[in-house]
Amino acid sequence: MRLGHQPGDVVRLVIESDQPLHPHVSLIANPYRVVIDLPAVEWTIGDGEGKGLGYVAKYRYGLFAVDQSRLVLDLDAPATIKRSFAIEPNSRFAHRYVIDLEPAAHGAFVSATHNAKPRTPESRPTAVVPERPQRKPLIVLDAGHGGNDPGARSVLGRYEKDLTLEVAREVQRQLEATGQFHAVLTRERDIYVPLRARTAMARASNADLFISIHADSIADPNHRGGSVYTLSETASDAEAAALAAKENKSDIIAGIDLAAESEEVTSILIDLAQRETMNYSARFASALIETVPREWLIARRPHRFAGFLVLKAPDVPSVLFEIGYLSNRQDAQWIASRKGRQEIAGAITQAARRFFADRMAQQF
């Protein structure tokens, strides 16, 4: 794909493809974005982003849902679609799809958003919930980010979304290997899954525990160590609040604003059902902090609280595990290594054993 200037302050986007394309183009305000949905496209340069042109600040693209790709243009100023059309291939070019943008007033942009709403993402869980005749505890593992939302970037150049998926797979393998648990993933590949779909999946499958796996990145390259977060309306500290705000942006990054949806309803549910769940979440957090190697868990306050959207399933004990800092070389190397993954998974498995042993003991 390429961007070019046209007369009349028009920015032209051309997507070239070896097959004819019929994209679904939509606009989203706050911030201004153009969202272009395509059938699953093999991006010749993988998922990623690029520099924009004129009022197009930048563009991002990637696999958005099963069989669906998404290209998002981030705009510095409101602009609407002037025209869009397909061009047949010729001797020089393959199939092309052209979208011309022209500057517009804020009001015109907003009314255009109503005519062209983005498609709802595929929110069907990607994992199959296994049958549970013996009622083994079901643990849902959530690899943070994915698809259009890469998360943090490590000092070694790898993306959080890929590292969290590798870790989650190893955790699943070790949990299943105990024969005591069932473990499923909220995503099994590099795909965007809305935050609410992740918690919805945990609830729909009647999960006994939800573990969201992330790796943070901050300005200070010396800061390292893991932290375990549980949900709270008030954050334990400013840093935790900032982190929650960052992680909650996932849906906005992927081009849709689901985050603000039914916030009030969620709060009510939290009041009613979440108190007990929060206790269990805190217990698992403590178990995890006890099982991870000391030298690794050197964050000043290993158990912290903040308003993470992904932890808001009111009836499933949920923790968010920031396994380390991708901005720190040691952490980044360790997280990306096979040994590191195995140690992280070992700690989580050990913590799950303790947590469920305690729960069983309380029930009888």
Ligand SMILES: [Zn+2]
């Ligand atoms: Zn993250």
